[in-house]
Amino acid sequence: MAKALSATELDHVDLIEKLSDAKQELFNLRFQIATGQLDNSCRLNEVKKEIARYLTELRAREIAEAEDRILDGGEED
DSSP states (O other): OOOOOOGGGSOHHHHHHHHHHHHHHHHHHHHHHHHTOOSOTHHHHHHHHHHHHHHHHHHHHHHHHHHHHHHHTTOOO
16 A cells, blocks of 8 residues: 655645645535535545644745745845
């Protein structure tokens, strides 16, 4: 069984794609709850945590990129 890549090991495009997939799955799970068809309610919390991990990694990369631009731009305190 192949081990899933963590959010830090994914490139930007794959990370965005995984985030989109997770959001779609969350939508589907919520729809299943509303219609009474959801069997595994634990999956809802798992997907929410996945989304949070992806968003956290995207934000960390955004901050790192901004810091690199500041340092490369020659701005000093």
